[in-house]
Amino acid sequence: MSRFRILGRSVAAMAIVALFAVAGARADEAPRVVTISAKRFEFAPNQLTLKKGETVTLKVTSEDVKHGFFSRQLHIDADLTPGQTVEVPLTPSAAGTFTIICDHFCGAQHGNMKLTVVVE
Amino acid sequence: MPQPVDRRQFMKIAGTSLGIGALFKVSALASPESAHIQRLLGKKNGEAPTPFSFVQLSDTHVGFEGPPNPLGTKAFERAVEMINSLPEAPELVLFTGDLTHDSEKPGEHADRMRLFRKIAGGLRAPLIHYVPGEHDAALDGGALFRDALGDTSYSFDHRGVHFVALDNVSAGKPRVGPAQLDWLRKDLARFPTTAPIVLFTHRPLFDLRPDWEWFTGDGDQVLEAIAPYENVTVLYGHIHREHVHTEGHATHYAARSLIFAFPDPAAGVPKKPLPFDSDKPFQNLGVRAVTEASGHPQVHEVELTLREYSGTVGIQQILKEGESL
Numbered sequence: 034m035s036r037f038r039i040l041g042r043s044v045a046a047m048a049i050v051a052l053f054a055v056a057g058a059r060a061d062e063a064p065r066v067v068t069i070s071a072k073r074f075e076f077a078p079n080q081l082t083l084k085k086g087e088t089v090t091l092k093v094t095s096e097d098v099k100h101g102f103f104s105r106q107l108h109i110d111a112d113l114t115p116g117q118t119v120e121v122p123l124t125p126s127a128a129g130t131f132t133i134i135c136d137h138f139c140g141a142q143h144g145n146m147k148l149t150v151v152v153e
Numbered sequence: 154m155p156q157p158v159d160r161r162q163f164m165k166i167a168g169t170s171l172g173i174g175a176l177f178k179v180s181a182l183a184s185p186e187s188a189h190i191q192r193l194l195g196k197k198n199g200e201a202p203t204p205f206s207f208v209q210l211s212d213t214h215v216g217f218e219g220p221p222n223p224l225g226t227k228a229f230e231r232a233v234e235m236i237n238s239l240p241e242a243p244e245l246v247l248f249t250g251d252l253t254h255d256s257e258k259p260g261e262h263a264d265r266m267r268l269f270r271k272i273a274g275g276l277r278a279p280l281i282h283y284v285p286g287e288h289d290a291a292l293d294g295g296a297l298f299r300d301a302l303g304d305t306s307y308s309f310d311h312r313g314v315h316f317v318a319l320d321n322v323s324a325g326k327p328r329v330g331p332a333q334l335d336w337l338r339k340d341l342a343r344f345p346t347t348a349p350i351v352l353f354t355h356r357p358l359f360d361l362r363p364d365w366e367w368f369t370g371d372g373d374q375v376l377e378a379i380a381p382y383e384n385v386t387v388l389y390g391h392i393h394r395e396h397v398h399t400e401g402h403a404t405h406y407a408a409r410s411l412i413f414a415f416p417d418p419a420a421g422v423p424k425k426p427l428p429f430d431s432d433k434p435f436q437n438l439g440v441r442a443v444t445e446a447s448g449h450p451q452v453h454e455v456e457l458t459l460r461e462y463s464g465t466v467g468i469q470q471i472l473k474e475g476e477s478l
Contacts, residue, residue, distance in 0.1 A: 101326055105363035110370070112326075132364040137325045138291030141255055144366065144424065 064088040064122070071113050071135065072096040074142035080149045085128050091121040100146070101137035107150065109133060125152040194313060197345045202313030207245035208236055208278070209353070211390030212410035214288065215272070216265035217254040221413035221426035228411040228438045229272055237277045245311060246278045249390035249408060250286025250322065250355030257292075266301045280311065286355040286391060287322040295323035306333055308340050315344055319354040321369045327356050328370045338378050346381050353388040357407065359400060362418040367392055379403055392418075393426075394437070409438055 067089055070077045083089060093102055095113035102111040102121065111119050125131075135146035195201025213229040222228070236243065252273075253265040266289075273281060285298040285305050295305045305320035317340065321329050329337075344350070358372035369375070379385050385403040393410035394417070413426040414437035430436050 099325060103363075105360060105368070134364060134366055136327060136366055136370075138287040138322070140257065140292070141288075143287075147364075 064090045066090045066092055069093045069148065070096055071100045071102070071146075073098060073139050074135075074146040076133070076135075076146065076148040079147070080151065082151045082153060083123070083125055085125055085152050088122065088124040091123055092118050093121060094118045098139050099137050100135045100139055102133060103136040104131055104133040104150075106131050107133065110136075112137065125150070128152045194345070194347060194349075198310070198313055198315070198348055200310065200313045202349055205245075205312050206241065206243045207247060208243045209247045209249060209388050209406075209408050210411065211249040211408035212251040212286065212393055212412060213248070213269060213272075214251055214254040214410070214412040215269040216256060216261070217412050221429055223429060224434055226268070226272060228435050230275075231435065232411055233272060233275045237275070243278050245280040245282070246273075246276055247316075247353050247388060248273070248281070248283040249353050249388055250284050251288045251390060251410075252283065252286065253289050255288045255292055262297060266297055270301060282309070282316070282318060282353075284318045284320060284353055284355055285322055287327075290320070290323045291325050294325075295320065298323075306336070314349045314351060315341075317341075317350065317352045319352060319358075319375065321354050321356045321358070321372070326370060327366060327368055327372075329375055330371070334371065334374050334378065337375065341378060341382065344382070346383050348382065349384045350379070350382050351386045351388065352379065352403075355389060356391045357389055357396075357398075357405065358387060359398060359405065361392065361396065361398070365415075365418060365424045367418065376400060376403070411438055414438065 065087070067081060069091055071093060072095065091102075093111065093113055094117070095115045097115060099115065100113040102113055102119070103109060107123060107125065109121055109123065111121055113119055129152055131150040131152065133148040133150060135143060139146065192201060210229075210232060213226070215226055215229065218225065236246065252269045253262060256262045256265060283298075283302045285295055289295075290298045290305060298305055304318075305323050306318050308315065308317045310316070317337065319329060319337065320333065321327055324330055341350070352375075354369075356369050356372075357367050358369050358375050360372075361367040379387075380401050380403075383402045387403055387405040388408065389405065390408050390410070392407050393413060393415040394407065395409060396405075396407035398405040413429070415424060416422050416427060418424075427437055
């Protein structure tokens with residue numbers, strides 16, 4: 034019995050260690066990275082699907098001129114300088130469909146430059 | 154010591170039919186209270202408010218070509234004719250941006266600015282003032298605008314009313330910027346809070362529809378700067394449709410465009426120009442006539458829909474020979 038008890042305790046201890054190991058791995062795990070390119074007059078990709086509460090890093094690069102990367106609802110306001118990559122952390126707290134726009138005027142079709150974020 | 158007088162007690166409003174709409178004239182009441190307020194403001198500001206009228210025009214987009222308006226500058230030209238035909242000419246015309254449609258072909262944007270100035274030059278108004286829109290000034294930081302029309306932000310006084318032109322486009326982003334905010338605060342500081350103030354700019358200063366870029370990033374700081382003032386009217390364009398918004402003492406009025414209209418932002422539809430209706434070519438376009446007196450400005454829309462231009466026959470009349478839609 035005592036042998037089984039000891040074994041049982043060991044298994045339990047191993048399980049606890051394993052749990053901590055998993056938790057530790059999650060805490061240290063880098064957020065998912067989504068690469069986005071900006072050029073007149075589009076973002077690529079122009080649609081993202083994220084999970085509510087999921088932290089992602091948006092790596093956004095302008096390929097031509099100055100652009101903006103803005104969403105009031107998602108609390109995003111970044112300036113995109115050509116050739117520089119900007120990292121935008123995002124953890125959506127609510128489900129829904131949101132729009133990120135270019136808010137740095139970049140030409141006649143500037144008003145069409147947007148990225149739709151669907152949060153499930 | 155005189156008791157404070159409610160501003161509504163020293164105004165009288167009368168509407169006049171002009172055949173193409175109505176122009177409201179506002180005049181001071183012949184009462185001791187009214188005269189007293191005018192005297193006080195005159196003493197403080199150097200000039201007592203006296204009645205006059207002015208017109209706001211917006212978003213002419215000279216150079217725009219496309220299905221939303223195949224008539225180009227026709228509505229703008231018609232607005233100039235209409236203003237010139239008012240029985241009582243306005244003393245001032247304000248343009249609230251997007252005078253031209255941008256172009257990256259060498260020289261083309263400057264040509265469009267020249268055409269804008271030529272058409273606007275036909276206005277028989279003693280004073281004309283302008284602010285830029287993003288299509289005028291965002292790609293070159295306002296250089297073309299300044300060469301053609303002067304500073305992008307400034308202020309002036311007219312008949313006891315303080316006018317402030319704010320630039321929220323030249324930075325590229327919807328932003329006024331710290332330097333202009335400092336200037337605004339200093340500019341307003343010399344006025345009593347009762348002073349009538351008209352602030353004109355291109356983009357809305359509040360969050361009307363940020364995902365349509367209908368906002369100004371630091372607009373809240375402008376609103377904070379004007380908050381102490383009791384008689385503030387903000388005139389803006391950009392959204393190509395009417396809109397009235399009140400925040401604190403300030404009332405914000407959007408003017409219609411003279412090129413095409415955008416849909417109702419609350420209608421749940423995409424931001425696309427409303428389609429051109431050949432039977433009603435100037436539908437949803439327009440000018441805003443504003444009449445000012447000693448106190449609070451009053452605003453009334455004047456429709457730019459004229460019977461003689463309605464219907465396809467009417468359109469043919471205003472097209473050049475051989476020109477087609």
